[in-house]
Amino acid sequence: MPTNVTPEYLAAEEESRQAKNPKDRLRALEKMLTLIPKHKGTEKMQMQIKRRISRTKEEMEAKSRKAGHGPVFNVKKEGAAQVALVGIPNSGKSSVLTQLTNADAQVGDYPFTTTIPTPGMLEYKDVQIQLVEIPALIQDVSVGKGFGLQILSAIRAADAVAIVIDLSRDSVEQMKIILDELEKGGVRLNENPPDIEIVKKAEGGIEIRGRQFFFGDEQVVKELLLREKVHNAIVVFRGDTTVDQFQEALDESTAFRPALVLATKGDVKNSKEQYARLREQFSSYEIVPISAEKGINLEPVKEAIFRKLQIIRVYTKTPGEEVAYPPITMKPQSTVHEAAGRIHKQFQRKFKYARIWGPSAKYEGQKVGSDHVLQDGDIVEVHIR
Numbered sequence: 001m002p003t004n005v006t007p008e009y010l011a012a013e014e015e016s017r018q019a020k021n022p023k024d025r026l027r028a029l030e031k032m033l034t035l036i037p038k039h040k041g042t043e044k045m046q047m048q049i050k051r052r053i054s055r056t057k058e059e060m061e062a063k064s065r066k067a068g069h070g071p072v073f074n075v076k077k078e079g080a081a082q083v084a085l086v087g088i089p090n091s092g093k094s095s096v097l098t099q100l101t102n103a104d105a106q107v108g109d110y111p112f113t114t115t116i117p118t119p120g121m122l123e124y125k126d127v128q129i130q131l132v133e134i135p136a137l138i139q140d141v142s143v144g145k146g147f148g149l150q151i152l153s154a155i156r157a158a159d160a161v162a163i164v165i166d167l168s169r170d171s172v173e174q175m176k177i178i179l180d181e182l183e184k185g186g187v188r189l190n191e192n193p194p195d196i197e198i199v200k201k202a203e204g205g206i207e208i209r210g211r212q213f214f215f216g217d218e219q220v221v222k223e224l225l226l227r228e229k230v231h232n233a234i235v236v237f238r239g240d241t242t243v244d245q246f247q248e249a250l251d252e253s254t255a256f257r258p259a260l261v262l263a264t265k266g267d268v269k270n271s272k273e274q275y276a277r278l279r280e281q282f283s284s285y286e287i288v289p290i291s292a293e294k295g296i297n298l299e300p301v302k303e304a305i306f307r308k309l310q311i312i313r314v315y316t317k318t319p320g321e322e323v324a325y326p327p328i329t330m331k332p333q334s335t336v337h338e339a340a341g342r343i344h345k346q347f348q349r350k351f352k353y354a355r356i357w358g359p360s361a362k363y364e365g366q367k368v369g370s371d372h373v374l375q376d377g378d379i380v381e382v383h384i385r
């Protein structure tokens with residue numbers, strides 16, 4: 001905590017803590033943002049205040065939506081997973097959506113053609129994947145510009161993010177804007193959530209376990225918990241954790257999502273150069289070049305999206321019958337027990353054994369127990385008592 005904040009600032013902070021409703025909290029937070037000294041040392045705090053402001057606005061909007069004002073923005077999930085198409089205005093999102101799915105989205109040679117999240121269904125390898133075009137993202141959506149808060153909430157609602165980059169324009173600049181806004185908006189891409197457990201209690205103060213995994217000042221942990229009005233809790237660190245990560249864990253609204261990049265308009269002049277720059281600057285991302293207009297590289301994009309979702313397909317069959325269609329979709333490392341439960345709860349309780357065909361089977365029709373770990377493409381036949 002920097003010590004050079006003014007008493008006025010501290011008063012505003014106290015006011016935000018005491019606020020009885022979002023409106024009062026918003027007023028106090030905005031005061032804090034005005035009063036905080038603007039220099040390098042307070043950048044992080046400034047960002048946190050901005051995020052709290054946007055969260056509060058989001059909360060207020062959500063409430064007013066619930067009360068029946070305004071349309072529901074987010075798209076209802078259908079299929080095995082929902083993937084958000086995110087990009088700057090006019091970058092080619094609707095064209096990608098139209099090429100990859102059954103949607104017939106409006107394409108326009110002007111910005112903000114798409115104003116509400118627009119879904120389409122992509123069927124790939126027997127799996128239904130819902131793609132949702134999110135209205136264009138611009139700088140400062142994370143602090144509520146445009147439909148910023150609704151846009152961020154729609155992105156957070158998805159299971160994965162596909163960033164659409166327009167190769168006819170500065171690719172690195174676009175990527176920077178998008179990553180920056182997502183970060184400020186509490187969306188973390190291709191990162192694992194911190195492995196921390198916080199168990200709130202009625203008494204006993206703050207107890208910290210797994211100290212060897214925590215890289216920071218324990219006093220700060222206590223202060224951050226107090227700020228959230230948590231006075232008694234056990235905090236368990238299970239993996240390496242910094243103070244920042246701890247703060248994220250406290251902030252339950254942080255979303256951790258897998259992400260990939262669709263670099264589109266690969267047919268235009270200079271697109272190769274923009275693609276190369278993007279790869280060089282953002283080498284940790286999987287980047288798939290495509291042209292929606294010319295229909296180039298669409299199959300590799302579908303495959304990349306499918307892989308990013310880490311879905312395994314498990315086909316089920318009843319003894320003496322054909323394999324059922326479509327497959328059930330599961331997380332990697334799922335077991336026969338879990339698959340049986342997806343067919344019917346009874347199948348878990350009355351489970352005798354299963355027969356397996358496919359990648360995880362040692363031989364076709366192998367007899368296995370309920371703890372057998374499944375792989376993508378397996379066929380499972382459950383036998384019950």
Ligand SMILES: Nc1nc2c(ncn2[C@@H]2O[C@H](COP(=O)(O)OP(=O)(O)OP(=O)(O)O)[C@@H](O)[C@H]2O)c(=O)[nH]1
Pocket residue numbers: 087088089090091092093094095096106107108109110111112113114115135136264265266267268290291292293294
């Ligand atoms: N050359 C080329 N032009 C494309 C491609 N994809 C889209 N465009 C053009 O780019 C413009 C914008 O396309 P849209 O698909 O509407 O872009 P968008 O990102 O959905 O736009 P907003 O919804 O307004 O944010 C249109 O003029 C398209 O014809 C492509 O692969 N190659």
Ligand SMILES: [Mg+2]
Pocket residue numbers: 093094095106107113114133
């Ligand atoms: Mg569009």
